[in-house]
Amino acid sequence: MKSNRLGWGFLSPTLIILAITGFLPFLYVVYIGFFDWNIFAAQKGLVYTGANNYRRLVFDADFLRSLWYTxxxxxxxxxxxxxxxFALAQLLTKDFPGKTFFRIIHALPLMIAPIAxxxxxxLLVIPGFGPIWYVLEEWFGIEYRIGASTSQAFITTVLMDIWHWTPFVTLTMLAGLTSVPKDPVESAxxxxxxxxxxxxxxxxxxMMPIILTTVFIRIMDALRIVDEVYMLTGGGPGDATRYIGLHIFRxxxxxxxxxxxSATSLLTLYFTIVFCWLLFVAISTSQKNS
Amino acid sequence: MAKTTSKKTLNWIGTYLVWIVATLVVIIPIYWMFIVSARSRVEMFGAPSLIQTTFFAENYTKPLLNPTFQRYMINSVIIATSNAVLVAVLALIATYALSRWRLPGADNIFFWTITNRMAPPAAFLLPLFLMYTRIFKFGEWTLFDTRLGLILLYCVFNLPFAIWLMKGIMDGIPKELDEAAMVDGAGTWSILLRIIAPLSAPGLAITAILSWVFAWNEYLFAASLTSVEARTITTGLAEFVTVTGTNWGEMAAVAMLALLPALLFLSFVQKYIVMGLTFGAVKE
Amino acid sequence: MDTIMDNTPQTEETPAEFAVAPPHKTRPGFLPIDTNTFDRCFISVVCFVAIHLLWMRFIESFIPLVMATVISLVLAVIIVRWG
Structure with a gap:
């Protein structure tokens, strides 16, 4: 009764846009990865070099280091x-007055632009007037300079990510905890x-399926972090916080x-896909078992 | 009996205490940024105080009256709004097709749209830059540094979750409604516009708002695929660090402007953020 | 606004994202998981790339890269056929 052609017609704009901005770049990057192409070199066009780009890449210490940092x-x-x-979600399962308020506030970091x-x-860590700097320096006597100390810069980026994304984990865990039936718990x-x-x-x-889904999404997002770290440390000091996305960008x-x-981009993509795929297999296996 | 009551009270106090601390941890950095944005350069240094009685408006008026920054703001609004509308419309018709037709291979397509969201954006910077500057080139005109380029690009991030969100809603609209309308002689388009669209309107609104916020927030591509004309507010914010470097008050003010939409929309969509971020895999 | 949630199918137990993995026929093989043809091709490609990268990094100074290609292709055939 309904023709499939109309169905495809409805679907096609979506597919075309996703193909242009998602799939085509992928093919293109695979293609260019095998060529030498530098617009300031003597030879301007694409010069086929086989796997030379990748050969250079596996010995590129900067690239490998930034992978390791990531x-x-x-x-x-x-x-x-x-x-x-998980701990916070556990506390939210109980009903108490003001719970909705806490939950709304808690979702706030998820909406803020990463660059912001x-x-x-x-602003929290600038030497001179940032509160975190002030507290550490004046109250605890710790010299705190994310522009100079690599370990401090690293810890600060981790803390920032925790601040930004813990609410996400809390909310998904909460969804998981409320879906756990009460009877087995009570009888136990x-x-x-x-x-x-x-x-x-x-x-x-x-809760395993939800925990793994959360881990999956969090790992995916953490692997590609750029904006926040760029704004906070700019990848420094040195290259201590130059995570892989930032390495490509900067x-x-x-x-x-x-x-x-292109070879660098493709290899980054490769590592991400393999990593996510392994997680994905773990998730589907655990779902089958439960 | 009294013992259990006191234990309960303690439990309550503990829960509240933890949540108040957690809320303060979320609020104080944002509040601090607001305070910095309200201070002149002289007030900023010294022991940090959380109390501010004066408001140094110049931090806000200076960027807002700057024509370059005004263009950034306008670009951001145009790009985010067009993207939100485009995503909502595309998601509506795409999920309508996915839910009402048995298209061969549709499950694979569904799955494929999600994988688009999983790829690290940085890996696509270079190919997209090359495509935008060299392949999509018609005479002098390229997609590079145009609003259209960014609007289309943001669909890659927003369509997957939009399709997820809308698919659930679309499957929930009973097919009998379509069939009844078809018996009455309505065509596919009028069914879509008269029945499906109004029934899925709340879902569409959420999709549009979330897309709007995600498009507004995006930085990486906005910085790499534009140079002058199509720059957005997030790139403007980043320029403060790299160019002027030290004008923290103004930077804080711009950052406040950048996170304003998040504050405005928060209460509407907070229930759906998690769904949006997990492509509907986790619902609250 | 809340009413739309009532219409949506309940997928709290099994995250929908993974429920849509294309339901092709899978079969057991020597690989630790049941796989379909697409999975096995994917695994072959992943191994192909991994072998080449490691080869270039550690072995190429002794044995040319062609050997890696041969090994990878043999491995790919084995995986697709019996994996």
Whole structure:
């Protein structure tokens, strides 16, 4: 009765736009990755070089270091957010007056522009008038300079990410906790299980799909962090907080070495996809088991 | 009995205490930025105080009266609004097609739209830049540094979650309504406009608002795919750090302007933010 | 505004995102998970790239890259056929 042609017609604008801005660039980057293309070089056009760009890339210490920083950052940020978010969500499951108010306020960082989050944090840590700087320096006597100390800069970016994204984890965990049925928990309590055992054997296994989904999305987003860190530290001091997205944005992109840049982009994409795919497999396996 | 009551009270106090602390942790940085934006350069330094009685309006008026910055603001509003409208319309008709037709391969398409959102944007900077400057070129005109370029691009980030959100809503609208209207002789377009669109209006509004906010917030592509004409407020904010560097009061004021929409829309969409960020995988 | 939530299908237990993974026929093989053809091709490509990258980094000074290609292709055939 209904022709499929009309259905495709409704779908086609979406597909065309996604193809132009999503799929085509992917094919293009794969293609250019095999060429030498530098508009300021003697030879202006594309020169086929086979895998030379990738050969250079696997020995590129800057690139590999920024990959390693990204993984380190992702690990610390996401694991802290999970623990904090879970604890906070646990406290929100109870009904108490003002709960809605707290929840609304808590969702605020999720809506703020990442670049503004960076600005926000920069204002907190500027030597001279930032409150965090003041407290650490005056009350605890710690010399706090994110422009000079690599470890402090790293910790500050992690803290900023925690500030920005813990609310997200809290809210998803809350959705998970409220969907856990009460009966098994209560009967386990009657049988004399303690709080820890209830978590270990009932709550967490039941929430596993949501926990993994949250981890998945958080890792994806942490791996591609750019704006906040750019605003807070600019990737410095040195390259201590130059995470992979920032590396492409600040170092690779401004150079006109398009072939090498494409190879870098593609390899970043490759690592992200493999990482996410492994997580994805873990999620679907755990879903099948539960 | 009395013991359990006191334990309960303690529990309550504990919960409140933790939540008040958590709320303060969220609020104070934003409040601090507001205070900085209300201070002149002289007031800023010294022991940080959280109390501010004067308001140094120049921090706000100077950027707002600056024609370059005005253009940034206007660009941001135009880009975010057009993107929101475009995303809402596309998501409406796309999910209508996905939910009412049995299209071969539609499940794969559905899945593919999501993978678009998962890729790291930085990896697409260079190819998009090259495509915008070299491939989409008609005579002198390129997509580079145009509002249209950014509007189309932001669809990649916003359409996946919009399709997710709208698909659930679309599947919830009973098919009998369509069929009844069809029996009455209504065409597909009039069904879409008269029945489907009004029924999914609340969902469309949420989709549009979230798309609007995400488009407003975007920085990376706005900075790399524009140079002069189509710059947005987020790039304007970043320029404060790289160019002037030290004018913190003005930077704070611009940052306040950049996060204003978040504050305005928060109470409307706070229930749906999580759904938007997880493409509907997690609902509250 | 709240009414639209009542219409949406309840997907709290299984996140919808992963429920839509294309429902192709999967079968067990020597790989630790059940896979369909697309999965096996994907795994082959991932291995292909990984082998080449590692080869270029560590082994290419001794053995040319062609060997990596041969090994990867053999591995790809094995994965697609029996994985």
């Amino acid at each position: 993984i380190k950052f992702t690990f610390w940020a996401v694991s802290s957010e999970l623990i904090l978010g 989050v960076g600005a926000l944090w920069r 309590m009657v049988d004399g299980a303690n709080q820890w055992q209830v978590y270990r054997y009932i709550t967490i296994p039941m 170092v690779v992109f401004p150079k006109t070495d398009y072939g090498y840049g």
